[in-house]
Amino acid sequence: MMHRITPYLTIIRPLNALISFLSPMLILVISDASEDEVAWGIALLSGIVAAFVCAGANVINDIFDLEIDRINKPHRVIASGAMSLMAARRYYVFLTGSAVILSTWINWAVFGIVVFSVLLLYYYSVYLKRTPIWGNLTVCFFTSVNFLAGGMAFDQTEHAWYPALFTFLFQFGRELLKDVEDIEGDRVGGANTFPVLYGVRASLLIVTLSFIILSIAMYWPYHTGFYGKWYALIVLSGLMPLIVAVTFMMWRDTSALKIRRLNQLLKLAMFIGLFAIYNG
Structure with a gap:
């Protein structure tokens, strides 16, 4: 069954x-x-x-x-x-x-x-x-x-705008990184994704930029007082180290297996981000 x-x-x-x-x-x-x-x-x-x-x-x-x-x-x-x-x-x-x-x-x-x-x-x-x-x-x-x-x-x-913004920016970097992981199959299948058309390096540059923008956006609700110290603590101790680690590691090894593992780490980071908002 x-x-x-x-x-x-x-x-x-x-x-x-x-x-x-x-x-x-x-x-x-x-x-x-x-x-x-x-x-x-x-x-x-x-x-x-x-x-x-x-x-x-x-x-x-x-x-x-x-x-x-x-x-x-x-x-x-x-x-x-x-x-x-x-x-x-x-x-x-x-x-x-x-x-x-x-x-x-x-x-x-x-x-x-x-x-x-x-x-x-x-x-x-x-x-x-x-x-x-x-x-x-x-x-x-x-x-x-x-x-x-x-x-x-x-x-x-x-109360929904910031979680929506956080998710949008976070997911954009992760989705583009998934396209890097799938580049070989997409090329064979005729999918004109960004990595297929412009290469892995250009894709990683955009992923890095999106994570930088995300990091700035994560500071905003604490700076304005919308979220408090627990939000800041979870972001600084749990979320930011993961995002920084993934950003550095994706530049060191762009093999499909490695990128797949980094995407799994980003799934964990997503939950940490939502947990930070919950405790905000």
Whole structure:
């Protein structure tokens, strides 16, 4: 039984779906509505919707990336044969359809964001992912808009802007680094990503610049008094050392294996950043 369920869990990237699920919760916790029981119910529903959209996006991405994944990541669910294309398509329809229907129970603003995100992420998988920068920006938009949608769900948008900005800047560097990791398969598959068109060195320069901008942006909420000393302590002792280490190490070794490991470190850094905001 478990071997039948495992592909359905693996293909949705559970860690990514978890981050999407927690995004509205984080906004609620740091907002003025954290004592409101109704708001918690809305946040829970918003988290489920966000996780379903994220999960569906990962499924459709693997459907359209099948040929490239056979080169870059043959262990992935569809490329390895653990799930058929037909089953993946049905799973995608279920996930995205459920997200759209559930979003109507929140409010019309969130419903509009969900519909737009589903359509944009589909277009991303079909076309934008194989273009320089635009594909990266699409993923950044989706990961950051989760926080804004969470704020809109219970009228606490003012608390969502910084988490959204942090996520957007952080994800941009990470997405471009993922393109560096996938450069060989993308080149064979005809994907015109930034590393394919302009090379690894130019890509690493942009990743470095994005992390510098991120570091400046992380100082801003503490400087303005929006977040306090615990935020600053976690950022300085946990998040910044990881970002600096990844930045230096990516210049020393650009092999696919090394970049993949650095991207795993960046996933950890993402959680540390959200933890800092939670304690802000």
